[in-house]
Each structure stands twice: as structure tokens, then as C-alpha cells.
Amino acid sequence: AQKVTQAQTEISVVEKEDVTLDCVYETRDTTYYLFWYKQPPSGELVFLIRRNSFDEQNEISGRYSWNFQKSTSSFNFTITASQVVDSAVYFCALGTSYDKVIFGPGTSLSVIP
Amino acid sequence: DSGVTQTPKHLITATGQRVTLRCSPRSGDLSVYWYQQSLDQGLQFLIQYYNGEERAKGNILERFSAQQFPDLHSELNLSSLELGDSALYFCASSRGPGQGTGELFFGEGSRLTVL
Numbered sequence: 646a647q648k649v650t651q652a653q654t655e656i657s658v659v660e661k662e663d664v665t666l667d668c669v670y671e672t673r674d675t676t677y678y679l680f681w682y683k684q685p686p687s688g689e690l691v692f693l694i695r696r697n698s699f700d701e702q703n704e705i706s707g708r709y710s711w712n713f714q715k716s717t718s719s720f721n722f723t724i725t726a727s728q729v730v731d732s733a734v735y736f737c738a739l740g741t742s743y744d745k746v747i748f749g750p751g752t753s754l755s756v757i758p
Numbered sequence: 759d760s761g762v763t764q765t766p767k768h769l770i771t772a773t774g775q776r777v778t779l780r781c782s783p784r785s786g787d788l789s790v791y792w793y794q795q796s797l798d799q800g801l802q803f804l805i806q807y808y809n810g811e812e813r814a815k816g817n818i819l820e821r822f823s824a825q826q827f828p829d830l831h832s833e834l835n836l837s838s839l840e841l842g843d844s845a846l847y848f849c850a851s852s853r854g855p856g857q858g859t860g861e862l863f864f865g866e867g868s869r870l871t872v873l
Contacts, residue, residue, distance in 0.1 A: 678859050688846065689760060690864040736801065740858030744814040748801040 649749035668737030678740035764865035781849030
């Protein structure tokens with residue numbers, strides 16, 4: 646079965662704290678893509694990152710970093726020194742084939758000033 | 759701004775009615791996708807069109823239909839509406855036909871409320 650699990654439904658942190666959003670996926674495909682999308686209160690989903698299954702190199706983009714571990718089927722997302730503008734729902738997604746992408750249930754992050 | 763335009767942004771209607779949601783993809787994108795987001799079902803893929811042809815089908819009800827026109831804009835038609843159809847409907851677009859391999863550009867969504 647192909648599945649994306651985001652066990653954290655809601656997270657609250659105080660501004661400037663670091664926060665990690667967990668994502669665990671299931672697939673039997675050897676080639677797949679992993680994504681993170683952000684949905685701010687305005688509603689529009691915004692693409693953050695894509696990773697293919699052959700590239701386990703971690704990535705850092707400003708305050709954002711992603712940790713991909715095939716051994717644990719995880720693709721976790723860390724925000725360093727969180728800001729109020731980071732408050733949003735974050736979705737992890739799995740692209741298992743050309744025509745299919747599965748979204749996780751999302752994690753709602755609240756950053757409190 | 760993703761470049762994907764959806765109208766209307768908000769829509770309130772009654773059970774049994776029919777509505778049409780419209781989407782204009784990002785310039786140059788040939789694929790249009792429709793998603794439904796509700797509290798209990800999460801983000802569900804409905805249907806994809808690529809260059810005017812249906813490409814992939816997800817959990818789309820028979821009461822729903824869609825099409826993509828020659829100018830690449832797309833419409834999602836929802837008929838015999840039920841209370842449970844109340845949701846946020848997203849349109850997304852991408853350059854190529856592969857939903858699972860590339861970045862999707864989402865519109866701001868159309869919030870449908872069925873009373």
C-alpha cells in the first residue's frame with residue numbers, strides 16, 4: 646500500500662524555537678518522489694521541495710531543512726528559529742508514479758509570538 | 759502568486775443545485791488537476807487533464823465532471839449537490855503530464871458551501 650503519515654496533527658511553538666515536522670511514507674516502488682507543500686491561512690498550497698528516491702542528500706534552504714532517510718522511510722522537515730509567518734498547514738506528499746501523488750493529512754503549525 | 763487562477767473564490771448554494779468552478783492554469787502549463795479538500799477527507803485528487811484530454815482519475819463522484827478547453831482552462835461541474843460536498847476545491851497545474859513527479863502549482867481554491 647502507498648501511504649503518507651504525518652503523525653503530528655497540530656504543533657504549537659514559541660517564536661524562535663526550532664520545530665521538526667515528521668513525515669513517514671510507505672511504497673513498494675523503487676523510484677518515487679517526495680514533496681513538502683505549505684498551506685498558509687490564505688489557503689493556497691505552495692511547493693517547498695521535491696526529492697527523488699535516489700537522492701538522500703539532505704537539503705537546507707535558509708531556515709528550512711529536510712532530512713530524507715530511506716532506511717526509516719522518513720522525510721522530515723525542520724524549521725529553525727521559527728517565525729509567526731511560518732504558521733501554516735504543512736503537507737508531505739509522495740509521488741509513486743507518473744500519474745499519482747498522495748498527500749498526507751497535514752500538520753498544522755502555530756508559531757506563537 | 760502561483761499563476762493559477764480560480765473562480766469563484768466563494769460559493770454558497772443549496773442542496774440539489776449545480777455549480778461550475780473555473781480554473782486557468784499557469785501560462786505554458788498543459789496539465790490541470792482538480793483536488794477536493796475537506797476536514798474529514800483531507801486533500802483528495804479528483805481528476806487530471808493534459809492538453810485537453812483526460813489523463814488520470816481519482817476519487818471523483820459520478821455527479822462531478824470536468825473538462826479542459828482548447829485554451830487550456832478547465833471547468834469542474836458539480837451537480838445534485840449534497841451537504842457533504844461542502845469543501846475547498848483546488849485547481850493545480852504543471853508543465854508536463856506527470857502528477858507524481860513534478861511540482862504542482864496550486865490556485866487559491868474555491869470554497870463551496872452547500873446549505
